Amino acid sequence: MKIVVCIKQVPDTTEIKINPVTGTLIRDGVPSIMNPDDKGALEMALRLKDQYGAHVTVITMGPPQADLILREAFAMGADRAILLTDRRFAGADTLATSNALAGALRTLEYDIVFAGRQAIDGDTAQVGPEMAEHLGLPQVSYVVNLDVKNENTVIVKKETEEGYQMLEADTPCVLTVLASANKARYMSVSGIVEAYNKEVEIWSADSIDVDESKLGLKGSPTKVQKSFAKGLKQAGEVYEVDAEEAVGIIISKLKEKFII
Amino acid sequence: MNFNLTKTQELFRQMIREFAEKEVKPLAAEIDEQERFPAETVKKMAELGIFGIPVPKQYGGAGGDNLMYSIAVEELSRACATTGVVVSAHTSLCVAPIMEHGTEEQKQKYLPKLASGEWIGAFGLTEPNAGTDAAGQQTTAVLDGEEWVLNGNKIFITNAGPAHVYIVIAMTDKSLKTKGISAFIVEAGTPGFEIGKKELKMGIRGSATAELIFTNCRIPKGNLLGKIGGGFPIAMKTLDGGRIGIAAQALGIAQAALDETVKYTKERKQFGKAIGQFQNTQFQMADLKTKVEAARLLVRSAAFKKDSGIPYSPDAAMAKLFAAETAMEVTTKAVQFHGGYGYTREYPVERMMRDAKITEIYEGTSEVQRMVIAANLYK
Amino acid sequence: MDKSTYKHVYVFVEQRDGVIQPVAYELLGKARDLADALGEKVVALFPGYQIADSCQSLIEYGADEVICVDHVQLKDYLTEQYVQVINQVVEEYRPSILLLGATTIGRDLGPRLAARITTGLTADCTKLEISEDRELWSTRPAFGGNLMATIVNSTHRPQMSTVRPGVMQKRVADPTRKGEIINFEPKLDESKFKVRLIETVKEDKGKIDITEAKILVSGGRGVGNKENFEKLEQLATLLDAEVSTSRAMVDAGIMPHDRQVGQTGKTVRPNLYFALGISGAIQHLAGMEESDFIVAINKDKFAPIFQVSDLGIVGDVNKIIPMLTERLAQELKK
Numbered sequence: 001m002k003i004v005v006c007i008k009q010v011p012d013t014t015e016i017k018i019n020p021v022t023g024t025l026i027r028d029g030v031p032s033i034m035n036p037d038d039k040g041a042l043e044m045a046l047r048l049k050d051q052y053g054a055h056v057t058v059i060t061m062g063p064p065q066a067d068l069i070l071r072e073a074f075a076m077g078a079d080r081a082i083l084l085t086d087r088r089f090a091g092a093d094t095l096a097t098s099n100a101l102a103g104a105l106r107t108l109e110y111d112i113v114f115a116g117r118q119a120i121d122g123d124t125a126q127v128g129p130e131m132a133e134h135l136g137l138p139q140v141s142y143v144v145n146l147d148v149k150n151e152n153t154v155i156v157k158k159e160t161e162e163g164y165q166m167l168e169a170d171t172p173c174v175l176t177v178l179a180s181a182n183k184a185r186y187m188s189v190s191g192i193v194e195a196y197n198k199e200v201e202i203w204s205a206d207s208i209d210v211d212e213s214k215l216g217l218k219g220s221p222t223k224v225q226k227s228f229a230k231g232l233k234q235a236g237e238v239y240e241v242d243a244e245e246a247v248g249i250i251i252s253k254l255k256e257k258f259i260i
Numbered sequence: 261m262n263f264n265l266t267k268t269q270e271l272f273r274q275m276i277r278e279f280a281e282k283e284v285k286p287l288a289a290e291i292d293e294q295e296r297f298p299a300e301t302v303k304k305m306a307e308l309g310i311f312g313i314p315v316p317k318q319y320g321g322a323g324g325d326n327l328m329y330s331i332a333v334e335e336l337s338r339a340c341a342t343t344g345v346v347v348s349a350h351t352s353l354c355v356a357p358i359m360e361h362g363t364e365e366q367k368q369k370y371l372p373k374l375a376s377g378e379w380i381g382a383f384g385l386t387e388p389n390a391g392t393d394a395a396g397q398q399t400t401a402v403l404d405g406e407e408w409v410l411n412g413n414k415i416f417i418t419n420a421g422p423a424h425v426y427i428v429i430a431m432t433d434k435s436l437k438t439k440g441i442s443a444f445i446v447e448a449g450t451p452g453f454e455i456g457k458k459e460l461k462m463g464i465r466g467s468a469t470a471e472l473i474f475t476n477c478r479i480p481k482g483n484l485l486g487k488i489g490g491g492f493p494i495a496m497k498t499l500d501g502g503r504i505g506i507a508a509q510a511l512g513i514a515q516a517a518l519d520e521t522v523k524y525t526k527e528r529k530q531f532g533k534a535i536g537q538f539q540n541t542q543f544q545m546a547d548l549k550t551k552v553e554a555a556r557l558l559v560r561s562a563a564f565k566k567d568s569g570i571p572y573s574p575d576a577a578m579a580k581l582f583a584a585e586t587a588m589e590v591t592t593k594a595v596q597f598h599g600g601y602g603y604t605r606e607y608p609v610e611r612m613m614r615d616a617k618i619t620e621i622y623e624g625t626s627e628v629q630r631m632v633i634a635a636n637l638y639k
Numbered sequence: 640m641d642k643s644t645y646k647h648v649y650v651f652v653e654q655r656d657g658v659i660q661p662v663a664y665e666l667l668g669k670a671r672d673l674a675d676a677l678g679e680k681v682v683a684l685f686p687g688y689q690i691a692d693s694c695q696s697l698i699e700y701g702a703d704e705v706i707c708v709d710h711v712q713l714k715d716y717l718t719e720q721y722v723q724v725i726n727q728v729v730e731e732y733r734p735s736i737l738l739l740g741a742t743t744i745g746r747d748l749g750p751r752l753a754a755r756i757t758t759g760l761t762a763d764c765t766k767l768e769i770s771e772d773r774e775l776w777s778t779r780p781a782f783g784g785n786l787m788a789t790i791v792n793s794t795h796r797p798q799m800s801t802v803r804p805g806v807m808q809k810r811v812a813d814p815t816r817k818g819e820i821i822n823f824e825p826k827l828d829e830s831k832f833k834v835r836l837i838e839t840v841k842e843d844k845g846k847i848d849i850t851e852a853k854i855l856v857s858g859g860r861g862v863g864n865k866e867n868f869e870k871l872e873q874l875a876t877l878l879d880a881e882v883s884t885s886r887a888m889v890d891a892g893i894m895p896h897d898r899q900v901g902q903t904g905k906t907v908r909p910n911l912y913f914a915l916g917i918s919g920a921i922q923h924l925a926g927m928e929e930s931d932f933i934v935a936i937n938k939d940k941f942a943p944i945f946q947v948s949d950l951g952i953v954g955d956v957n958k959i960i961p962m963l964t965e966r967l968a969q970e971l972k973k
Contacts, residue, residue, distance in 0.1 A: 161742060236948050
């Protein structure tokens with residue numbers, strides 16, 4: 001069994017603070033981490049390795065520093081790591097990103113492609129399904145459990161708003177996984193000691209099978225028109241009114257904030 | 261000269277910090293309160309290979325270095341000093357002497373099980389009448405045919421009870437004084453070997469500290485560690501290494517107390533502003549931070565020297581002396597900054613202050629460290 | 640690409656077991672605003688099985704046309720089946736804008752469809768508007784909600800966006816509205832159907848971890864007893880929220896520890912935090928001050944909680960909460 005896991009390095013968004021003077025995001029000193037859903041996907045793959053001896057390849061697209069999460073993946077138990085890094089990938093939206101990953105996957109062998117459901121910096125949940133489409137593979141998203149039925153079929157549990165669905169999917173397929181699917185293992189000490197003795201393969205746009213016009217800024221239909229910080233927090237207004245009036249104030253405020 | 265951790269050490273630090281934050285810290289208050297050995301954490305650490313960090317791969321270890329090991333003890337102790345000392349006593353006081361002084365057969369027999377954490381290690385030197393003065397050993401070992409027969413008591417032994425393998429120092433020829441001391445490997449469950457009373461302690465209360473009682477305890481002749489009469493240097497070298505572990509433990513406690521105090525003094529407001537905004541707070545905190553960083557450099561320098569095969573005995577003593585006294589100072593001031601809250605168990609600095617004290621005492625008191633440092637200065 | 644050949648605002652109408660999901664009505668409401676700004680029509684794209692009877696309601700909520708795709712293969716949502724159908728509709732009708740709910744269905748379908756069509760998709764928008772040059776501007780949070788970004792797609796059509804349930808307002812149904820219902824016959828390529836549904840299980844998910852709740856109704860000393868906490872539960876149920884608490888109530892044995900917010904409890908960061916009868920001891924604030932919007936109700940007007948709240952009410956929480964619950968229930972019915 002051959003597995004490819006798509007992972008991404010993201011800033012730990014829980015550590016991002018807002019500059020109280022300028023109102024802009026402070027990204028300096030914010031640690032970069034393996035995206036949590038992607039780690040859930042990697043763990044699911046590594047359990048197939050534990051159980052069936054699957055060969056696990058991890059692949060990421062990003063700047064050279066993204067090497068770190070590939071080392072982490074090695075230390076957790078991945079067998080092979082590929083870093084897609086090239087200026088021609090820069091400025092990619094989800095469609096261009098999915099085209100790059102699909103281009104890389106066309107040159108690899110696999111039975112299952114895993115990805116995290118979504119990344120915490122963008123929260124779009126788009127790259128996995130878009131990549132599946134480019135590759136013409138069936139997809140299941142929001143996966144929380146996987147059982148191998150036979151050589152050509154897997155049974156997956158998909159989380160939904162109301163509960164879950166059990167689905168049967170033919171392989172090869174793309175599965176996008178939730179972090180809550182499992183508790184990802186820690187890197188082992190011996191895995192860490194070995195992680196930098198292994199080779200991370202560096203791939204450029206020339207190494208993959210995709211039309212260059214589909215990559216980077218050129219291949220991105222969406223553009224960021226503007227971005228702005230949500231603004232600073234200050235002590236809000238305090239009302240000393242009777243209960244009835246208070247209820248009215250609360251409701252109108254919640255409406256104003258689109259909370260209800 | 262390069263003060264950076266290597267990429268491998270940095271990756272290791274990332275893992276052990278996350279492990280400590282998520283798996284160790286949530287239990288710290290509970291195991292302290294219940295004076296309970298953290299068996300569940302030990303199991304998790306074993307699975308990750310934390311009990312065999314500096315053990316070569318050929319003996320089932322991770323093939324890491326002593327610097328990584330010191331980072332492990334620091335980060336674990338930052339979350340829970342009890343958990344830190346479990347690893348420290350195991351690695352420095354049991355695994356290291358077998359690695360450094362054991363025969364190939366002993367290494368093959370013990371290291372894989374110790375490195376995997378299947379077995380936990382401990383070390384017995386201190387006696388009711390022989391602590392710092394190791395030469396005052398009253399535990400005896402007498403060769404009887406193919407077996408050594410041990411008699412005597414060891415006290416204040418860390419990991420006593422949970423441990424499966426004990427390095428025991430005993431007198432084989434009293435007339436030779438320190439040259440009549442030998443080291444032995446004793447397995448738990450050997451007839452004549454019992455665990456005595458468990459100590460009730462001020463701090464590191466989850467760590468098992470108990471007495472070892474030997475009554476005509478017979479162990480195979482092959483369980484002599486090193487040469488007959490070679491026990492004293494083994495004990496001293498073992499303690500040198502152990503001091504890096506305890507220094508790292510003290511450093512972790514100090515760092516934790518500093519972190520807690522920064523957080524608290526940012527939030528706690530008095531007279532309309534956060535107490536961290538007062539210059540008195542800031543100057544004191546600046547001094548504490550400087551000491552913590554200095555302690556870290558001493559600890560890492562000692563570990564680096566050990567890894568490089570450079571003599572490190574005074575370095576380990578300086579690291580332990582300074583880190584332990586820094587831990588005591590930082591935790592005491594941390595409690596003070598927390599005011600009444602700091603004296604309650606609602607905040608972790610109360611525990612940290614109790615935990616810090618032992619680092620000035622065990623594996624050589626601060627006074628002994630000064631003796632070691634001075635002896636080196638005037639030799 | 641000749642953008643002028645793409646027209647009208649389409650809404651993917653999500654149904655489960657034939658029941659139209661509220662988010663579809665909300666999207667129709669927003670689509671109405673967008674279409675009016677463009678001078679175009681709102682079209683409800685409605686795939687399902689035996690759904691003909693529901694089409695009229697879509698018109699009542701703002702659709703000018705309903706494209707009804709009624710087919711046995713569309714009974715349950717499955718990615719490929721739905722993508723084929725919607726792709727065919729898009730190819731034939733060429734919408735300018737296509738909106739989907741950001742549900743587990745919309746977030747599975749949207750990207751797959753966008754990739755098949757080759758267009759852009761903006762996820763989880765909180766604001767949609769038409770710019771001066773008649774483009775769709777979609778605003779969404781990023782970086783864990785720390786940053787808002789406005790996204791445009793001026794080169795591809797349709798412009799696709801998903802919107803979370805509850806973000807947009809549905810209109811008041813107008814039974815007199817008239818509209819056209821078109822029945823669309825899809826051509827399905829069954830050889831591509833490689834995922835099969837075994838079963839759909841609905842489960843009462845019960846309580847979720849308070850650190851994951853979007854809304855927390857948190858009660859402290861001022862709430863006082865178990866009976867009053869039940870009133871908080873009612874409010875929480877209404878808002879799909881969880882009940883949390885302060886240390887005092889845990890120590891008093893009124894609430895379990897896993898519900899405690901604060902330094903010795905859990906750190907939470909919900910979209911909305913009700914601090915009810917909580918004075919705001921430092922250790923509690925440490926666990927919740929990062930919440931997006933904090934509503935505090937406390938008798939003591941000098942309570943520190945008011946320093947971090949976005950909206951503060953000085954008053955008796957046990958009097959205000961039942962009234963609030965009642966009023967909210969009416970509001971949400973609308």
